Amino acid sequence: MVWDVSFTCDICGRKKLESNHWWMLVLGDVPCFEEGQPRQRFTLMPWNKTESGNTQFYHLCGQGCAMQAMERFMNHGTIVSDRLPQGAEAAVSNRV
Ligand SMILES: [Zn+2]
Numbered sequence: 001m002v003w004d005v006s007f008t009c010d011i012c013g014r015k016k017l018e019s020n021h022w023w024m025l026v027l028g029d030v031p032c033f034e035e036g037q038p039r040q041r042f043t044l045m046p047w048n049k050t051e052s053g054n055t056q057f058y059h060l061c062g063q064g065c066a067m068q069a070m071e072r073f074m075n076h077g078t079i080v081s082d083r084l085p086q087g088a089e090a091a092v093s094n095r096v
Contacts, residue, residue: 010058010080011065022047023066025058025079042073 007016016022024047027040044066051057058079060066069079 007052007059009061009065011060011068014061016059016061020061022062023060024048024052025060025066025069026054026056027073027079038073038077040073040077042070044070 007022008014009016009022010025014020024045026043026045028043030037030039030041033039044060052059058069060069072079
Protein backbone atom coordinates (compact mmCIF):
# COMPACT_ATOMS: atom_id res chain seq x y z
CA MET A 1 0.00 0.00 0.00
CA VAL A 2 1.26 3.42 -0.95
CA TRP A 3 0.89 6.15 1.63
CA ASP A 4 0.92 9.69 0.41
CA VAL A 5 1.50 11.47 3.70
CA SER A 6 2.69 14.70 2.20
CA PHE A 7 -0.86 16.09 2.12
CA THR A 8 -3.30 16.80 4.89
CA CYS A 9 -6.83 18.11 4.61
CA ASP A 10 -6.88 21.87 5.21
CA ILE A 11 -10.22 21.55 6.97
CA CYS A 12 -10.06 18.47 9.19
CA GLY A 13 -6.35 17.63 9.11
CA ARG A 14 -6.79 14.10 7.81
CA LYS A 15 -3.82 12.60 5.99
CA LYS A 16 -4.17 11.77 2.33
CA LEU A 17 -4.20 8.08 1.53
CA GLU A 18 -4.04 6.42 -1.85
CA SER A 19 -7.73 5.54 -1.79
CA ASN A 20 -9.12 8.92 -0.72
CA HIS A 21 -11.14 10.94 -3.18
CA TRP A 22 -9.57 14.29 -2.63
CA TRP A 23 -10.30 17.66 -4.14
CA MET A 24 -8.29 20.80 -4.59
CA LEU A 25 -9.48 24.28 -3.88
CA VAL A 26 -8.07 27.58 -4.96
CA LEU A 27 -9.25 31.12 -4.37
CA GLY A 28 -8.85 33.38 -7.36
CA ASP A 29 -9.41 37.01 -8.16
CA VAL A 30 -12.82 38.15 -9.27
CA PRO A 31 -12.63 40.14 -12.51
CA CYS A 32 -15.37 42.50 -11.36
CA PHE A 33 -17.10 42.91 -8.03
CA GLU A 34 -19.58 45.17 -6.37
CA GLU A 35 -18.50 47.50 -3.59
CA GLY A 36 -18.32 45.61 -0.32
CA GLN A 37 -18.43 42.19 -1.98
CA PRO A 38 -15.73 39.56 -1.62
CA ARG A 39 -13.03 39.96 -4.23
CA GLN A 40 -12.34 36.29 -4.61
CA ARG A 41 -13.92 33.31 -6.25
CA PHE A 42 -14.06 29.79 -4.95
CA THR A 43 -12.83 27.15 -7.38
CA LEU A 44 -13.10 23.47 -6.64
CA MET A 45 -11.35 20.98 -8.89
CA PRO A 46 -10.57 17.27 -8.93
CA TRP A 47 -7.31 16.14 -7.41
CA ASN A 48 -4.39 16.41 -9.79
CA LYS A 49 -1.02 15.06 -8.83
CA THR A 50 0.91 17.60 -10.88
CA GLU A 51 -0.91 20.58 -9.44
CA SER A 52 -1.28 19.24 -5.91
CA GLY A 53 2.06 20.74 -4.88
CA ASN A 54 0.94 24.25 -5.79
CA THR A 55 1.14 26.29 -2.58
CA GLN A 56 -1.90 28.34 -3.63
CA PHE A 57 -4.10 25.28 -3.44
CA TYR A 58 -5.99 23.96 -0.48
CA HIS A 59 -6.43 20.24 -0.13
CA LEU A 60 -9.79 18.75 0.80
CA CYS A 61 -10.37 15.13 1.79
CA GLY A 62 -13.90 14.88 0.46
CA GLN A 63 -17.36 16.34 -0.01
CA GLY A 64 -17.92 17.08 3.66
CA CYS A 65 -14.83 19.22 3.96
CA ALA A 66 -15.48 20.84 0.59
CA MET A 67 -18.91 21.92 1.84
CA GLN A 68 -17.38 23.23 5.04
CA ALA A 69 -14.75 25.13 3.10
CA MET A 70 -17.42 26.76 0.96
CA GLU A 71 -19.43 27.69 4.04
CA ARG A 72 -16.38 29.36 5.59
CA PHE A 73 -15.61 31.13 2.36
CA MET A 74 -19.16 32.48 2.04
CA ASN A 75 -19.41 33.50 5.69
CA HIS A 76 -15.90 34.70 6.43
CA GLY A 77 -14.16 35.09 3.08
CA THR A 78 -11.49 32.64 4.15
CA ILE A 79 -11.01 28.87 4.26
CA VAL A 80 -8.99 28.30 7.39
CA SER A 81 -8.86 30.73 10.27
CA ASP A 82 -5.10 30.54 10.84
CA ARG A 83 -4.09 30.80 7.20
CA LEU A 84 -5.64 33.81 5.56
CA PRO A 85 -5.29 33.68 1.80
CA GLN A 86 -4.06 36.78 0.07
CA GLY A 87 -6.77 39.41 -0.18
CA ALA A 88 -9.17 37.71 2.21
CA GLU A 89 -8.48 40.14 5.00
CA ALA A 90 -9.27 43.07 2.76
CA ALA A 91 -12.45 41.40 1.52
CA VAL A 92 -13.63 40.80 5.07
CA SER A 93 -12.74 44.23 6.42
CA ASN A 94 -14.53 45.90 3.52
CA ARG A 95 -17.81 44.41 4.61
CA VAL A 96 -20.21 46.71 6.41
ZN1 LIG B 1 -11.14 16.85 5.60
